[in-house]
Amino acid sequence: MEETDYNLPEKNDLYEHHSFVVDKGQQPLRIDKYLMNFIENATRSKIQAAAKDGNIRVNGTAVKSNYKVRPLDDIRVLFEHPPYENLLVPEDIPIDIVYEDDEVLVVNKPAGMVVHPGHGNYSGTLINALTFHFDNLPNNSSERPGLVHRIDKDTSGLLVVAKTENAMTHLSNQFAEKTSEREYIALVWGNIEDDEGTIEGNIGRHPKNRLQNTVFLDEEAYKGKPAVTHFKVLERLGYVTLLSCKLETGRTHQIRVHMKHIGHTLFNDERYGGEKILKGTTFTKYKQFVENCFKVLPRQALHAKTLGFEHPTTGEWMSFTSETPEDIVQCIEKWRNYSKHAE
The missing domain is CATH 3.30.2350.10 (Pseudouridine synthase)
Known part of the structure; x- marks a missing residue:
């Protein structure tokens, strides 16, 4: 991330962990309370500590935890370490493959398996398994290898995974255009x-x-x-x-x-x-x-x-x-x- 993006004072290599644009109808609310509604597993003390360290930015400027959010505020939460979900570790987890060719993979996900890493689930996910079993899976728009769509952790069933850039584009368009x-x-x-x-x-x-x-x-x-x-x-x-x-x-x-x-x-x-x-x-x-x-x-x-x-x-x-x-x-x-x- 470029230092100039957020006018950072002498702090190098800050990584964006969360970003939100406040709804048009939002009433004034302390930013620590606001962020608790949007960041899973966050505590108010952690949010306040981040604000104290200058890691909560609104419209590019560091704010204190008592800042009142306003409609359309651009909020960014930054830390010195990359988001854990970006640190993808391939894991040798078996995958139930229903169909596979050079372009696509159809898998049957068991209940209890998270599809991609996120807050509180940094390992044991389908993506950890996919990156172990398959090389060079294309990233989707959220930098998640192979994923065209997802299903919830405790939902079981079928997912299609793209193995090439062409497949990612083609399948993503089908989901967007509702033809799947x-x-x-x-x-x-x-x-x-x-x-x-x-x-x-x-x-x-x-x-x-x-x-x-x-x-x-x-x-x-x-x-x-x-x-x-x-x-x-x-x-x-x-x-x-x-x-x-x-x-x-x-x-x-x-x-x-x-x-x-x-x-x-x-x-x-x-x-x-x-x-x-x-x-x-x-x-x-x-x-x-x-x-x-x-x-x-x-x-x-x-x-x-x-x-x-x-x-x-x-x-x-x-x-x-x-x-x-x-x-x-x-x-x-x-x-x-x-x-x-x-x-």
Whole structure:
């Protein structure tokens, strides 16, 4: 980074770790409080220490922790060491490869594996594994080797990885232009009355919970990015419903946020409140049954089942389907039996 970029006083080699542009509608708020909402795993004391060291810049100038942020402020957080997620260490982790040729790789990611390094997850990720098994993967716009799209840590299923610059460009365009195909299966709380439907609502970071995203509508829509999810009921199982969800857009936590928005949070989605009993009876036996389901499926009930795209060089349409993982299968089976006996 050039020293002149931020008018740095005699401090060489500062690395940018975070950058934010404050929303137009932001009310005045101390910058230490503001940053706590946007930096995962950050404590107020760490943020205040960074400000004291002159490492928090607003519009190019170092500020103290009591600085009040204003709409459209350009905030940068800088440190003397590079971001840990930039220090990619190849790791010999097995990858479940569904398909491979010279241009692309389709992998089946297990639940629990993070796709790329980030705060709190600097090793054991899919990218650590990819860089061990494959040389010279092209970087995407965020400097992440091979990644065209991603799925959440506790979501299982299919991902396409680009092995060449041509493939990266071609596949990224398909995702941007919504010509790729992604279908997920999801188990959600409650009985969805409509057999199928479409959820539309801009998705952005939750203003009060920095780990969640939320839907912004009407005059607040500018706070999020457009998101469209199509769903179809596969099976009604009493207090839960099994769905097929097709993504038109690919926002962070999209299905999880959209389902919560319509009152049908994903089953056992801890981040969005689905690990509580949201539907059903007050009987102790029912409570024990649901807790047993949570033990069988200790994560959100979401699996990226189908992936389709046009091959970057041949132009051929390629489609892949992965089997539903055993933990989701067992959980569905439990609900199937329960709903039969509850009739």
